[in-house]
Amino acid sequence: MIKEPTLILNEAIARKNIQTMVQKAERNKIALRPHFKTHQSHEIGRWFREYGIKSITVSSLKMAVYFAEDGWDDITVAFPVNVLEIDRINLLAQSINLNLLVESPEAVQLLNKQLKYPVNVFIKTDTGYHRTGVDPTNYTLIDRILEEVEKAELISFRGFLAHAGHSYDARGIDQIAQVHNESIARILSLKEHYKYRYPELALSVGDTPTCSRMEDFSGVDEIRPGNFVFYDLTQALIGSCTEEQVAVAMACPVVAIHEDRNEILVYGGGVHFSKDRIVEEKYGTIFGKVVTDDGLGWGRVVEGAYMKKLSQEHGTIYAPKEFIAKYKVGDIIKVLPVHSCMTADLMKKYLTTEGNTISMLS
Amino acid sequence: MIKEPTLILNEAIARKNIQTMVQKAERNKIALRPHFKTHQSHEIGRWFREYGIKSITVSSLKMAVYFAEDGWDDITVAFPVNVLEIDRINLLAQSINLNLLVESPEAVQLLNKQLKYPVNVFIKTDTGYHRTGVDPTNYTLIDRILEEVEKAELISFRGFLAHAGHSYDARGIDQIAQVHNESIARILSLKEHYKYRYPELALSVGDTPTCSRMEDFSGVDEIRPGNFVFYDLTQALIGSCTEEQVAVAMACPVVAIHEDRNEILVYGGGVHFSKDRIVEEKYGTIFGKVVTDDGLGWGRVVEGAYMKKLSQEHGTIYAPKEFIAKYKVGDIIKVLPVHSCMTADLMKKYLTTEGNTISMLS
Numbered sequence: 001m002i003k004e005p006t007l008i009l010n011e012a013i014a015r016k017n018i019q020t021m022v023q024k025a026e027r028n029k030i031a032l033r034p035h036f037k038t039h040q041s042h043e044i045g046r047w048f049r050e051y052g053i054k055s056i057t058v059s060s061l062k063m064a065v066y067f068a069e070d071g072w073d074d075i076t077v078a079f080p081v082n083v084l085e086i087d088r089i090n091l092l093a094q095s096i097n098l099n100l101l102v103e104s105p106e107a108v109q110l111l112n113k114q115l116k117y118p119v120n121v122f123i124k125t126d127t128g129y130h131r132t133g134v135d136p137t138n139y140t141l142i143d144r145i146l147e148e149v150e151k152a153e154l155i156s157f158r159g160f161l162a163h164a165g166h167s168y169d170a171r172g173i174d175q176i177a178q179v180h181n182e183s184i185a186r187i188l189s190l191k192e193h194y195k196y197r198y199p200e201l202a203l204s205v206g207d208t209p210t211c212s213r214m215e216d217f218s219g220v221d222e223i224r225p226g227n228f229v230f231y232d233l234t235q236a237l238i239g240s241c242t243e244e245q246v247a248v249a250m251a252c253p254v255v256a257i258h259e260d261r262n263e264i265l266v267y268g269g270g271v272h273f274s275k276d277r278i279v280e281e282k283y284g285t286i287f288g289k290v291v292t293d294d295g296l297g298w299g300r301v302v303e304g305a306y307m308k309k310l311s312q313e314h315g316t317i318y319a320p321k322e323f324i325a326k327y328k329v330g331d332i333i334k335v336l337p338v339h340s341c342m343t344a345d346l347m348k349k350y351l352t353t354e355g356n357t358i359s360m361l362s
Numbered sequence: 363m364i365k366e367p368t369l370i371l372n373e374a375i376a377r378k379n380i381q382t383m384v385q386k387a388e389r390n391k392i393a394l395r396p397h398f399k400t401h402q403s404h405e406i407g408r409w410f411r412e413y414g415i416k417s418i419t420v421s422s423l424k425m426a427v428y429f430a431e432d433g434w435d436d437i438t439v440a441f442p443v444n445v446l447e448i449d450r451i452n453l454l455a456q457s458i459n460l461n462l463l464v465e466s467p468e469a470v471q472l473l474n475k476q477l478k479y480p481v482n483v484f485i486k487t488d489t490g491y492h493r494t495g496v497d498p499t500n501y502t503l504i505d506r507i508l509e510e511v512e513k514a515e516l517i518s519f520r521g522f523l524a525h526a527g528h529s530y531d532a533r534g535i536d537q538i539a540q541v542h543n544e545s546i547a548r549i550l551s552l553k554e555h556y557k558y559r560y561p562e563l564a565l566s567v568g569d570t571p572t573c574s575r576m577e578d579f580s581g582v583d584e585i586r587p588g589n590f591v592f593y594d595l596t597q598a599l600i601g602s603c604t605e606e607q608v609a610v611a612m613a614c615p616v617v618a619i620h621e622d623r624n625e626i627l628v629y630g631g632g633v634h635f636s637k638d639r640i641v642e643e644k645y646g647t648i649f650g651k652v653v654t655d656d657g658l659g660w661g662r663v664v665e666g667a668y669m670k671k672l673s674q675e676h677g678t679i680y681a682p683k684e685f686i687a688k689y690k691v692g693d694i695i696k697v698l699p700v701h702s703c704m705t706a707d708l709m710k711k712y713l714t715t716e717g718n719t720i721s722m723l724s
Contacts, residue, residue: 001446002446003444003446003447004422004424004444004446004447037674037675059674059675060366060629060675062366079617079629079675079676080617080618080627081617082365082366082615082617082629083691083692084363084364084365084366084615084692085365085366103618104618104619104691106690106691107617107618107691110691110692124618130623131627131671131673131676131678132617132618132620132627132676133618165673253444253446255441255442255443255444255469255494256442256465256466256469256486256494256495257466258494261492265442265493265494267441267444270636270638270704271704271707274632274636274637275636275637275638275704276632276637309493311493311527312399312421312703312704312707313399313421313422313441314441314493314494316493328468329445329466329468329469329472330445330446330472341674342632342633342637342674345633345674346708362724
């Protein structure tokens with residue numbers, strides 16, 4: 001029985017999301033190296049293994065160590081290498097195939113000075129998101145990085161990697177396609193330029209919006225989406241998925257009802273959901289959408305019922321009067337999260353709709 | 363040596379913040395029942411004990427259990443009681459003086475049905491924040507709640523409690539004073555109304571902005587500020603404190619430098635800082651402010667250097683060219699957080715500027 005804020009996971013939906021992405025990769029004859037920062041769980045990782053996945057992506061060295069402990073031996077840490085964590089890098093490089101990201105000659109030098117075991121590097125490439133990475137037209141900088149890589153006995157050049165994170169600003173398939181096509185064109189120009197010098201170089205791309213909706217990945221070697229395993233309201237807003245494909249919901253106890261202003265106060269706040277928000281045309285800024293209850297699981301999104309405000313432990317749900325009339329203190333309300341990766345990271349475990357508890361990295 | 367995102371705590375500043383609030387309560391002859399949701403740490407709780415604090419506030423029953431384990435025996439859970447956690451309530455009520463919040467006759471009935479040991483209740487009162495609580499002019503509802511309390515053998519009425527959280531929208535002392543005066547007037551009217559029936563009834567108020575800046579608490583029995591132990595950029599923006607009174611800073615490794623757009627990318631994102639934000643006139647929406655480095659501690663805020671954007675693990679710092687020129691990959695940058703309670707909740711431990719690690723509730 002649910003007594004406090006609990007992250008509910010529908011395994012069947014998550015498995016279907018995994019299977020769909022695996023099939024898309026197979027159709028396109030590209031490798032799928034899913035990003036495990038979304039679920040951060042040994043058990044959910046093993047579901048991917050059942051669909052043939054052998055190599056993965058993570059966002060921190062700590063997460064790489066956690067998954068290496070469960071037998072994953074080909075891991076890309078999709079974050080500009082933090083050379084201060086050289087002990088974890090050496091620990092991993094000693095036993096697994098470790099792929100790191102570099103984007104400056106200085107990072108390669110620092111890495112090289114302290115490495116004890118071989119690693120591969122991708123050059124992190126900025127294909128339009130402008131968070132980080134090298135400009136794909138800046139051959140001078142790329143050549144300087146490659147020069148340092150050549151000098152380093154334990155570092156092998158693997159290829160170019162990009163994350164078109166600006167796809168999160170897209171709304172609908174046309175805008176997703178625009179981000180995808182521009183981003184792919186930019187990284188393909190690098191393969192064109194360097195393929196004679198490095199015939200084996202790989203191109204790695206992949207964010208959930210483009211991987212979910214696009215069909216043409218010609219020239220690309222692998223994709224790295226992560227969020228798709230659960231999806232969330234952000235992805236539904238972008239158009240990567242439907243609300244029915246969202247595999248996680250937060251269950252929150254009702255602690256007070258304010259009928260006069262159409263509000264229900266639940267136990268479930270920013271320390272449970274995270275404070276990620278979306279702006280919906282109908283509702284303005286929201287932090288979640290209410291779904292109907294269905295045993296341990298949930299049903300459809302309730303029109304007009306959403307998480308309006310979050311403070312540390314409190315969540316304020318706005319809902320139609322007829323919805324509010326059905327609830328009383330001590331009941332549970334289920335809410336689809338805005339950003340499933342952040343919510344899972346806070347909740348540290350899952351309760352499946354079959355009643356099983358699944359642990360994750362803590 | 364710092365290798366990954368680390369929450370640094372300046373014990374001297376925190377102790378000074380505690381001492382200042384203790385002295386204010388003494389001057390006003392009111393009890394100080396500090397809210398421990400900010401630090402969530404046994405060790406920091408013990409610092410308060412050294413200044414004579416004997417009773418505390420928390421925001422969840424889990425947190426109450428954690429602090430009861432360290433000998434705190436008078437705890438208010440400042441959250442509308444979650445009756446589903448009756449096991450924790452009975453566990454606590456058996457051994458400590460437990461104060462719960464109620465705001466409906468239904469919650470009192472549900473509680474009464476399952477209680478095995480005595481508890482006290484405050485009626486949660488809405489003095490203008492409109493998050494939750496009863497309208498202080500709704501005597502009909504309050505009388506119905508009191509009627510249920512009278513019937514319940516194990517439940518004693520303690521008084522009225524309010525949290526004027528709308529003080530967080532105030533900017534400057536005049537606006538803080540306006541929130542304070544209105545809120546206090548509303549809760550005092552309840553004491554006036556009920557004091558003959560309940561001569562012992564207590565009034566409990568207190569948010570960090572009003573408790574930090576106001577001097578007159580006449581008629582009030584106790585204050586419950588929490589954030590003041592660390593303060594943060596939100597409180598500095600409101601005018602509750604200066605930036606020099608902020609007792610925590612995040613230390614983040616530099617992983618990439620983008621001189622062309624005045625940016626430094628650090629390891630330190632939404633899973634470390636939380637995504638709480640403030641809007642500053644000079645900078646727009648920001649997630650932190652950069653401070654100068656000073657051994658294990660930090661110095662002053664650097665003009666024009668702030669956290670511009672956060673994703674899951676990445677933080678983008680915008681800074682003047684002359685600041686950026688001083689940094690290289692592998693260095694550490696320190697950043698004052700927007701909301702110290704949320705940042706501490708995510709980081710789960712502190713490193714003091716004296717080099718000690720302090721644990722917290724996990």
